[in-house]
Amino acid sequence: MSTVNLQKADAVPRSFQWQRYKYYYALLLPGLLYFLLFHYVPMFGVMIAFKEYKLSLGIWASDWAGLKWFQQLYTSDDFWIALRNTVIISFYKLAFVFPVPIIIALMLNELWSNKFKRVIQTIIYFPHFVSWVILGGILYTLFSPSTGLLTVIGISKSPLMDPETFRGMLITTEIWKEAGWGTVIYLAAIAGINPELYEAAKMDGASKLQEILRITLPSIGGTIVILLILKMGHILNAGFDQVFILYNALVYNVADILDTYVYRVGLAMGRFPLAAAAGLFKSVVGLFMIIVTNAIARRVGGSSLW
Template sequence: MHHTAVMRESKRNRTRLLFRHNWNELRKHKYYFVLLLPGLLYFLLFHYWPMAGVAIAFKDFRLLDGMMGSPWAGLKWFRILLDSPDFWISLKNTAVISLYKLLFNFPAPVVLALLLNEVYRAAFKRVVQTIVYFPHFLSWVILGGILVSLFSNNTGVTAMIGLATSPLMDPAKFRGLLVLTEMWKEIGWGTIIYLAAISGINPELYEAARMDGANRYQLIRHITIPSIASTIVIMLILRTGQILHVGFDQIYVLYNPLVFDVADVLDTYVYRVGITMGRYSFATAAGLFQSLVGLLLLLLTNSAAKKMGERGIW
């Protein structure tokens, strides 16, 4: 009994010391925690609090009754979603467009970062970076207007070079246009992460390799790429988790009824069928389906990366 009492007292003392240490650290770095508060509030208000709305997917939601007053419907909306032929068409389009973007747009920032890293003239490098970064800061509404004017059958490049059909109106070319325009808009912004990773590589590795006679290609292949491989893997895992989200704003401002068969993705389908028609339970069920698939793919790719010896996101 005496031994047990001693152990309990010892545990209480450790708890007091830990609490005192944490409190002292909080007081010491209080201003850093104050700076952290806006970010925490943002995630709590806009990412965690809205998660309670997932219950709408399992209810016959009526706006006047609210979420709590609406009756439960079980898996009704999921059955309606999976029985809809338009859902499977939009799911197929989403998978195809997402695969295209993954194959072409994911490696593009890596390649651009490697090329910019080989530029020794700082002034030229800054000019190139400014040019490729700039489109990221323009909304798709602005870029969509530019592209519609650029590929107009009457006044755009399409008319100037004599193309019979604008890529915006041609189902065979529309997906390719989506991939290229997203690459143009986001390639510069994506390079920031990889340039930051490259800047953290120990310069002594390059110096030692040059002394051994390595050329630029060998430096990139044997030092730069292996050194940023973990960053590339983490970005790939995060990109895989968003595979069913292919850019609502881009597609919504560019697509039209002529290309619905190849361009109507889950996001636009949910907006048209769920939001504009007031079928909020249907829209929530579709959104939950996208999130569950994304979570599953995220877990699978993270597990595969760790089995291959790379560091995952956890």
């Protein structure tokens, strides 16, 4: 019977299938247009990294420069400082920010009161919708050495203006702002776990910790691996909005990242080919990290993107 149904489904005209799912395609269209206009069409500008680009001539009419701008990029001290800071900040976020949504999701899953759970979820989700511009103003006001809360405890130097504490502030504010929103995916994955597994574990005398370690974490392991692979692909994206709003001249040496370097070189200085070369370098490294991480994940755990 199932074979007959499959044959009938295959025999349905494609025009009928389009008509049947037209509203789903309509919902999908804005997302496709977004990626097309803001991710694929701009790839045309990659050619600027290989040209003596001039605004008056345009991309096509500008002369070819070969690898000139990449050579200048790799001999620039500012580029290597920005690359070092980007890698350090990204790995800090990977080590300290990435696990937090998993931990929060596990904790929320153990709450018995659904009403209390929804209240907690709302509280920790809300910061995600606060702009870094607004949050930056709040932080500078709170940590002002003259009028902020630091004056109450006798601290005269703002952590946002101290190279030794600035990266710690980046990690802390990132956790506060984004960790709650990141729990959405993990809670959805946990909701798909078969409840009978927990019932069997209780009958065997398993504790809550054992249920988490033996059932919950292994069940959402595939989701964790996939998100980790995607995170590794953005290893050179240390958070432009956050850093650009919070950093200042006093912490440039530890806070200047590739995104702010590209912004400064490309828009502030008008050296578009050099900025395009730096952006292409980021993309190539990100692609390489995704391929390597995916291969390792597939070999070790069996879960991967492809």
